[in-house]
Amino acid sequence: MKVEFTPQQIELREQLRAYFGKLMTPELSAECARDMGEGGGPLWRDALRQMGRDGWIGLGWPEELGGKGMSPIEQFIFVEEIMRAGYPFPFLTTESVGPQLAEHGNDWQKSELVPKILNGDLLISIGYSEAGAGTDLAALTTTAVKDGDEWVINGQKMWTSLAHFCDYTWLAVRTDPDAPKKHQGISLFLVPNDAPGWSCSPVNTLGGVRTNTTYYDNIRVSDKHLVGELNGGWKLITGQLNRERLSLVNVGPTSALFNKVVDWARETELASGGTVINQPWVQMNLARVRTGIEALKLVCYKQAWAMTEGTLNMADASAAKVYGSEFFIEAYRLLGEILGQASLVKSESESGQVLSGRLERLYRTASIITFGGGTNEIQRDIISAAGLWMPRASR
Amino acid sequence: MDFGFSEQQGEVQALARQILSEQVTPEKLASFDEFKAERFDRDLWRQLAEAGLLGVAMDETYGGMGFGFTELALFVEELGRSIAPVPAIPSLVSAALPIQRFGTTKQKEQWLPGVANGSTLLTAALLEPGGEKPENPVRTTVTVEGDNYRLSGVKTCVPFARSADRILLAARYEVGVIVVLLDPAAAGVSIQEMQYTTFEPQYEVRLDEVLVAAADVLAEPAEGAEVMAWLTERTTAALCAHQLGVSDQSMRMTASYTSERKQFGVAIATFQAVGHRAANCFIDVECLRLNVYQAVSLLDSESEATTEVQIAKVWAGDVGHRVSYASQHLHGGTGIDRDYPLWRFCLWARHNELMLGGSARQLADLGQRIAAGEAYCS
Numbered sequence: 001m002k003v004e005f006t007p008q009q010i011e012l013r014e015q016l017r018a019y020f021g022k023l024m025t026p027e028l029s030a031e032c033a034r035d036m037g038e039g040g041g042p043l044w045r046d047a048l049r050q051m052g053r054d055g056w057i058g059l060g061w062p063e064e065l066g067g068k069g070m071s072p073i074e075q076f077i078f079v080e081e082i083m084r085a086g087y088p089f090p091f092l093t094t095e096s097v098g099p100q101l102a103e104h105g106n107d108w109q110k111s112e113l114v115p116k117i118l119n120g121d122l123l124i125s126i127g128y129s130e131a132g133a134g135t136d137l138a139a140l141t142t143t144a145v146k147d148g149d150e151w152v153i154n155g156q157k158m159w160t161s162l163a164h165f166c167d168y169t170w171l172a173v174r175t176d177p178d179a180p181k182k183h184q185g186i187s188l189f190l191v192p193n194d195a196p197g198w199s200c201s202p203v204n205t206l207g208g209v210r211t212n213t214t215y216y217d218n219i220r221v222s223d224k225h226l227v228g229e230l231n232g233g234w235k236l237i238t239g240q241l242n243r244e245r246l247s248l249v250n251v252g253p254t255s256a257l258f259n260k261v262v263d264w265a266r267e268t269e270l271a272s273g274g275t276v277i278n279q280p281w282v283q284m285n286l287a288r289v290r291t292g293i294e295a296l297k298l299v300c301y302k303q304a305w306a307m308t309e310g311t312l313n314m315a316d317a318s319a320a321k322v323y324g325s326e327f328f329i330e331a332y333r334l335l336g337e338i339l340g341q342a343s344l345v346k347s348e349s350e351s352g353q354v355l356s357g358r359l360e361r362l363y364r365t366a367s368i369i370t371f372g373g374g375t376n377e378i379q380r381d382i383i384s385a386a387g388l389w390m391p392r393a394s395r
Numbered sequence: 396m397d398f399g400f401s402e403q404q405g406e407v408q409a410l411a412r413q414i415l416s417e418q419v420t421p422e423k424l425a426s427f428d429e430f431k432a433e434r435f436d437r438d439l440w441r442q443l444a445e446a447g448l449l450g451v452a453m454d455e456t457y458g459g460m461g462f463g464f465t466e467l468a469l470f471v472e473e474l475g476r477s478i479a480p481v482p483a484i485p486s487l488v489s490a491a492l493p494i495q496r497f498g499t500t501k502q503k504e505q506w507l508p509g510v511a512n513g514s515t516l517l518t519a520a521l522l523e524p525g526g527e528k529p530e531n532p533v534r535t536t537v538t539v540e541g542d543n544y545r546l547s548g549v550k551t552c553v554p555f556a557r558s559a560d561r562i563l564l565a566a567r568y569e570v571g572v573i574v575v576l577l578d579p580a581a582a583g584v585s586i587q588e589m590q591y592t593t594f595e596p597q598y599e600v601r602l603d604e605v606l607v608a609a610a611d612v613l614a615e616p617a618e619g620a621e622v623m624a625w626l627t628e629r630t631t632a633a634l635c636a637h638q639l640g641v642s643d644q645s646m647r648m649t650a651s652y653t654s655e656r657k658q659f660g661v662a663i664a665t666f667q668a669v670g671h672r673a674a675n676c677f678i679d680v681e682c683l684r685l686n687v688y689q690a691v692s693l694l695d696s697e698s699e700a701t702t703e704v705q706i707a708k709v710w711a712g713d714v715g716h717r718v719s720y721a722s723q724h725l726h727g728g729t730g731i732d733r734d735y736p737l738w739r740f741c742l743w744a745r746h747n748e749l750m751l752g753g754s755a756r757q758l759a760d761l762g763q764r765i766a767a768g769e770a771y772c773s
Contacts, residue, residue: 001404001465002397003689004698009396073396255772262765283762287709290765291758293772294706298685302398309399319678377667384670387677388650393665 003298013077016056020085023047032088033347036209037361039088040165045120047087052120056082057094065102065110066118072307076246076300084252090162091250093117093124096243097170100236104228109190113168125163125193127171127214128237130156135375137172137237138183142216144173151226153191153219159372160214163200166193169214170240176231188233189226195219207365241374242317246303248373249324251296254331257362258289260355261335276338285334292327299323315387318379325369325376332362398688400469407466410446411473418442419477421736427480427594428733433558434594436480441513449487450511453495457507464492464629464695468636468687475640478743482518482595485554486510488633489519490563493626494576498613502576506561519563520550520577520600521630527752529565529630530572530623535602537566537573544573544607549599556586556598563613564600565623571616574623575607582606593742628704631751632694635687635704635711638747642683642714645722645740646676653725669725676718683707683714702770705761711747712754719744 005013031041039048051057060075061067075095082089098117101109116122133140142155153173163169168190179185191198197219200212228236265277265286276282299320306312336343336359347357370376384390400408418439427434443449452467453459460466467487474483491510494502494517509515521529535548546566556562561576579586583605591597614622650673653664663669690707693700719741723730730737752760764770 001400001688001692002696003685003692004696005396259771262768262771266766266768277766280759280762283766284758286765287758287762290702290761290770290772291706291709294689294703295682295686295710297772298689299682301396302685305396305398315677316681319674319681322674323678323682377671380671380674381667383674383677384650384664388646388673390650390654390664390670390673391662392670393661393667 009074009077012074013081016078016081017085019054019056020082020087023050024085024087029086032086033356035088036207037086037088037365038162038209039090040162044088048090048120050120051082052118057120058118061099061102061118066115071304073301073304076304079247080250080252080255080300082252083250084256086253086256090123091247092126092162092244093122093166095247096240097124097126099243100240101227103239104236106224106227108224109227113190122168123162123166124190125160125166125169125212125214126240127157127160127163127169127191129158131158134158135378138181138186138234140172140174140186142171142173143177144175144187144189147220150220150222151189153189153197153216153221155216157214157216159203159211160200161209161211163193163212163214164202164210168192169198170227171216172233172237175233179231183234185231186233186237187226187230188228188236189221191216191219191221191225195221206367208361209365209368242312242314244373245317245321245379246300248369249296249300249320249328251293251300251324254289254293254296254328257335257355257358258286258293258331261338262286264355265338282338285338289331289334292331296324296327313386315383318374318382319387321369321373322376322379322383328362328369329366332359332366335359336363398685403462404466404469407448407451407462408469408473411443411448411470412476414439414442414446414448415473415477415479419479424478424480424736424739430590430594433596434480435482435555435558435596439479440481443481444511444513447511449483449513450507452487452492453507453511457495457503458511459507464632465691467492468633468691471633471636472640472687475637475743475747476644478641478739482516482555484630484633484637485518486516486559489521489626489630490517490561490576492629493563493574493613493622496625497618497622499610501610502613506576509560516555516559517561517563517576518553518555518559519626519630520553520556520565521627521751522552523549524551527756529627529751530620532565532567532572535564535566537568539568540606542609544575544609544612546575546577546602546605546607549601551599552589552591552597553600554595554597556600557588557596561611562600563626565619568616568619572614572619572623573612573616574614574619576611576613577602577605577607578611591746593746595746627751628700629694631704631708632687632690632700634747634750635683635707636691638711638715638744639680639683639687641740641743641747642676642680642718645718645737645744646673646680648737648740649673649676649722649725652729656727656729663725672721672725676721679714679717683710686710702761702764705757705764708752708757709754709761712749712757715744715748 028043031043058067059078063069144151144153171189171191175187176185197217200214203211268276342354343359345353385392450459455461523534526533583603585601587599589597686707690703
């Protein structure tokens with residue numbers, strides 16, 4: 001047991017911090033702010049390709065797949081640093097779908113798509129939820145029906161975030177309506193987002209972030225678009241979600257925000273005299289956030305370590321997701337209290353905004369992750385069953 | 396970043412768990428309840444000594460195993476899991492560790508072999524009435540008299556003061572703090588029993604012009620505060636490790652109980668409201684575990700760990716409190732029944748929570764350090 005970074009890992013972190021410091025030009029930062037921290041703009045795409053060319057995206061990937069062969073811990077350091085720098089990193093593609101494709105994909109997916117992901121040339125959106133299938137995902141009704149050598153896909157998906165600028169959708173469909181258990185009749189396809197019959201319409205959200213409803217109208221794809229085994233999609237979905245949960249609660253952005261609020265509170269003078277940070281309640285809020293960040297950091301790195309050991313378990317992945325998502329909401333509140341009403345002034349204001357209006361946006365976007373990536377109620381069910389061996393009610 | 400246990404760490408854990416699960420029976424624990432006898436299972440202490448566990452972090456020169464603070468903390472975690480009636484933290488962590496680190500060769504030879512073989516009992520007086528910062532004694536003062544020192548003052552909540560061979564104790568000098576190894580039998584020492592919530596024998600120790608020979612001084616005024624801060628961080632981390640064992644065990648007892656207990660014809664664990672409260676405990680205990688292991692790991696390598704120890708203690712306070720009451724609640728009346736073992740865990744969770752500072756005090760201290768620019772996120 002040694003719960004410390006190695007000197008090499010500390011050096012890597014410093015190297016990455018310097019790299020992203022240069023990569024995040026004011027123009028790119030402005031574009032990302034305009035795109036609500038989602039990316040998708042031309043400068044954002046250029047930067048992603050640059051990272052790919054410089055070998056960073058595949059830092060922790062095996063060399064035979066075009067990676068640098070370092071461990072998931074180094075990969076996590078990379079993701080933490082890039083998110084800390086404020087770059088909206090497409091982690092769903094690189095950290096969750098990518099590794100699933102590398103492990104379970106066919107030759108075309110492994111030899112053509114995976115290298116493109118590592119080069120920053122390919123983006124994938126995720127199509128799971130439907131109007132009637134959210135938490136009960138296995139109730140999904142989008143179908144793929146074999147017609148000659150092709151599959152014909154029909155249906156509609158909700159919350160297909162990023163789909164409007166992604167290249168493919170990682171799509172869960174029903175391929176066996178007669179399977180004895182409904183999750184046994186589901187398969188995974190990679191559907192091109194420019195295929196005839198594919199369309200999307202925007203859904204505007206509380207946080208200002210755009211998501212999408214996507215439509216699949218007689219889309220025809222060949223067998224090579226099937227991922228893994230026919231009717232074996234459920235395992236791919238749960239594997240992808242386990243990885244997604246870790247990325248969702250990355251500690252980088254909150255660490256950076258905490259440090260900025262500390263700096264601001266140390267520098268900012270109160271009208272009544274003294275600095276903001278001299279107030280005991282401010283110190284208390286900061287200490288609470290600092291205490292929470294430390295746990296989140298350790299929870300994340302323990303999972304990255306477990307991935308290097310091949311021992312990542314469901315209860316820990318779910319615990320990280322519940323803890324991280326609920327902590328973020330609490331942290332934005334505690335930090336917002338310190339900034340006061342100024343924390344509600346938007347970044348576009350002519351004047352009066354503090355820390356680029358970040359907290360004004362964060363408190364609005366924070367609600368997403370307690371239910372996105374699997375509701376926290378389901379995560380708690382998983383924890384009590386897989387972590388504490390408690391029996392669960394049948395559903 | 397390595398969260399796994401080495402082979403020797405796994406062995407220490409397994410050895411401790413084996414001895415404690417066999418020896419710490421409900422009957423044994425009950426024999427100390429309500430101060431029926433001094434809460435110290437001397438047979439168990441001897442067995443732990445024979446297994447080498449009392450000297451787990453002690454140099455082999457003095458009869459120890461020669462391992463580090465990590466192994467000692469893992470042993471303490473197991474003591475928490477079983478709430479074993481032994482004085483491990485005061486003797487092994489608060490007293491023996493600083494003697495090994497800062498003591499003279501003579502002091503080490505005099506005290507450490509006996510600690511390792513179980514024949515010597517040490518303790519530490521860390522608290523004063525109204526003064527809870529061990530590195531900053533106020534009510535205990537010292538004057539110099541030739542080669543010797545004279546101490547006067549008062550210490551409170553001193554565990555095992557009456558049966559210990561020496562009490563590690565700090566006193567304020569004109570400038571600085573001295574740390575001595577006080578003989579409780581020395582003239583001028585009066586010891587009064589306190590009835591403490593865990594039934595651990597604790598005492599108020601009053602010093603009236605007590606003479607301490609130079610040979611019993613562990614740290615001179617220039618170094619005393621630093622020595623006390625060093626041992627306070629390690630004692631704090633050990634309390635956190637103990638709390639981890641206490642909380643983990645409470646949670647697991649609760650998971651088992653709710654899986655067996657039936658209402659409306661089904662195990663109550665199948666109700667989401669029950670399962671989710673247990674899941675919250677799981678998340679809490681995991682956060683505590685990781686913060687404890689980080690603090691312990693940093694202290695083991697003598698790295699700067701003030702922030703990490705403070706944070707671990709906040710988690711120990713919060714998690715201990717939440718898990719204790721969630722466990723009680725989910726057990727219903729069974730948890731408060733003294734014929735079922737859970738109630739004693741409630742006592743120790745509270746002790747570990749408050750000793751050396753509860754969450755609010757730790758947060759206030761951390762907040763001051765944040766304000767001084769000393770606790771940024773790396």
